[in-house]
Amino acid sequence: MRIAILPDDNTIGKVAADLIEELYRAKPNAVLGLATGSSPLPIYKELIARHQAGKLSFKHGKAFMLDEYVGIPNEHPERYRNVIDTEIASHVDFPADAVNGPDGNAPDLHAACAAYDRAIKDAGGVDLQILGIGSDGHIAFNEPGESLTSRTHVGVLTEQTRRDNARFFDGDIDQVPTHCVTQGLGTIMDARRLVLVAQGKGKARAIKELVEGAVSAKWPATIMQMHPDAWVLVDEAAAAELELADYYREVWEKSR
Numbered sequence: 707m708r709i710a711i712l713p714d715d716n717t718i719g720k721v722a723a724d725l726i727e728e729l730y731r732a733k734p735n736a737v738l739g740l741a742t743g744s745s746p747l748p749i750y751k752e753l754i755a756r757h758q759a760g761k762l763s764f765k766h767g768k769a770f771m772l773d774e775y776v777g778i779p780n781e782h783p784e785r786y787r788n789v790i791d792t793e794i795a796s797h798v799d800f801p802a803d804a805v806n807g808p809d810g811n812a813p814d815l816h817a818a819c820a821a822y823d824r825a826i827k828d829a830g831g832v833d834l835q836i837l838g839i840g841s842d843g844h845i846a847f848n849e850p851g852e853s854l855t856s857r858t859h860v861g862v863l864t865e866q867t868r869r870d871n872a873r874f875f876d877g878d879i880d881q882v883p884t885h886c887v888t889q890g891l892g893t894i895m896d897a898r899r900l901v902l903v904a905q906g907k908g909k910a911r912a913i914k915e916l917v918e919g920a921v922s923a924k925w926p927a928t929i930m931q932m933h934p935d936a937w938v939l940v941d942e943a944a945a946a947e948l949e950l951a952d953y954y955r956e957v958w959e960k961s962r
């Protein structure tokens with residue numbers, strides 16, 4: 707894994723945006739994996755700025771989202787599809803229908819999950835997947851105890867995750883859906899490059915486990931240790947529990 711301990715959100719956004727810009731220069735029809743949550747927002751801000759400056763275009767690109775709530779009304783602002791439109795898709799030049807998300811309101815959710823995996827495959831697979839991490843170590847909505855090789859599936863949200871996400875639902879956990887549709891860890895691991903971002907002390911334990919813990923379903927993000935091209939971009943607070951922080955800083959500086 708490439709581990710970067712960076713000073714602030716702006717730098718995290720810039721380093722991740724450099725990787726995405728480099729991808730689209732080399733492959734204008736690249737497939738980008740989009741994540742919701744607050745962690746990737748500095749990346750989206752930077753991508754929008756570069757697009758507006760004429761440096762980056764998504765006009766031949768495609769994107770796939772990681773996950774979606776089940777049963778959330780289509781027009782709800784916290785429906786992940788709407789969040790992605792608000793935070794990034796509506797500000798850049800992805801063609802109509804180029805941004806795909808799992809359908810949390812499909813009449814047959816299991817069939818919709820299988821169709822989503824097929825759509826990713828038919829698009830040639832995800833070239834670069836942006837990821838955040840939950841405080842319990844989940845990525846997308848793969849909660850502790852899930853199979854490390856799962857495909858897109860219907861999942862149950864833990865109370866911890868619903869409590870974490872209640873801030874988007876008037877602080878009321880009862881308004882947070884109980885189920886989700888999520889890319890599985892196996893689906894995520896098929897992406898050619900993974901770029902996970904995390905900020906703040908609330909993520910410090912999860913980052914410690916992700917980088918230095920044993921690979922285990924207890925901390926789902928640890929599966930990233932098995933990926934040949936995984937990047938972890940964190941601020942000082944999220945890096946606070948890393949035992950080998952000085953080593954990672956040295957390697958990062960010397961590899962640039």
Ligand code: GLP
Nearest residue numbers: 742743744745838839840846847
């Ligand atoms: C949700 C999303 C995850 C995200 C996590 C962390 O559970 N499904 O994809 O990584 O929240 O969110 P935040 O970045 O806001 O801390």
